[in-house]
Amino acid sequence: MVRKRENKGLELAIKGNVRQLSSREFEVASGNSCNVYKVRWERKRWTCTCPDFLRSRRKCKHIYAVCYFLTLRDVQAGVRKLGDQQKCPYCEKSDMVIKNGYSESRSGLQQRYYCKRCKRGFTVATGFEGMHGQALAILLSLDLYYRGLSLRQISEHLKAVYGITVSHGTIYGWIKRYVAIVNQYISRIGMKASDRWHADDTVVRVKGKHFRLWGILDNETRFLIASHISAKRDAKEAHMLLEKGLQKSKNKPLEIVTDSAPEYAKAISERFRNSDPLIHVQAAISTPLSNNKMERFFRTLKQRYKTVNGFYSHENAMTFIEGFRTYYNFVRGHRSLNGLTPAQALGLVDKKLSWLDLINKSVNVKG
Secondary structure (H helix, E strand, O other), X not given: OHHHHXXXXXXXXXXXXXXXXXXXXXXXXXXXXXXXXXXXXXXXXXXXXXXXXXXXXXOOXXXXXXXXXXXXXXXXXXXXXXXXXXXXXXXXXXXXXXXXXEEEEOOXXXXXXXXXXXXXXXXXXXXXXXXXXXXXXXXXXXXXXXXXXXXXXXXXXXXXXXXXXXXXHHHHHHHHHHHHHHHHHHOOOOEOOOOEEEEEEEXXXXXXXXXXXXXXXXXXXXXXXXXXXXXXXXXXXXXXXXXXXXXXXXXXXXXXEEOOOHHHHHHHHHHOOOOOOOEEEEOOOOOOOOOHHHHHHHHHHHHHHOOOOOXXXXXXXXXXXXXXXXXXXXXXOOHHHOOOOHHHHHOOOOOOOOHHHHHHHXXXXXX
């Protein structure tokens, strides 16, 4: 039910049914009906005058619509700030940085800056060089795609609301390019997970055939440590998943929770045979320790996966999974973490990041 409300809220937002009255009050037209409800920020929470909210006291589609409206507005604001006051890469301050003309590159003209303190010039990569002013469309495409819209729905939204005509194929090309850029940056970030990991797998369709999607989740922060796609389910693939998790995390878990599939027992026994003792918990419905956190992650992913309706290649599947892992870990706030992202809960970042933040970090990373 929560996901249904969220989907309807997103639909209302992209159709332009939200009107801002003040910094704390909005009007939302409810779908095809003529009803208009007021959404207000009161006592550190959103409230709505609709019957659904008054009955359940939970977020309704109108509140979700306002939240998405504000998210899309933040994306636009972030794009407008591209190229504004920048930090000097040498002294890492911005108070004495001025714009200093342009330099030519194979991507076109690029803004140059000059630091009066260091007396040195520099340029700053935005990640959108050579994209012909399409930064807004790219960021909206990334955000809306991983929130559940299909490529064709995004294309229609960009044309209807922003007057940007672009094909669904071009949108997928953007997503593929920027997911790869961001994933290359994220893969270099080391992390220290908790002592208990959850591992599981589920079925996805690739080229009309059933493939296995594997994942490892951190128990305390819900951070998706590693994921993996394979054509079959066996101990070799389970072993590969464990290796990916150990490469990403700086520490080895003390417990791994899985279902009762023998593939996990064999892989864990082989991988940790000569190391310190590790507890393998094979959770079942009747046991006090369940694998619900991993299963909940797969339910969340499949709610987005429905709009994709299967993958036409292994590369297409990997683009979706890698991008969703980024969205899940760094962009999407989690109710169970009091609105924090798993990356915040793990201490990797100090704030919830947007796709623009991630792209800027990716293209300006040192070393």
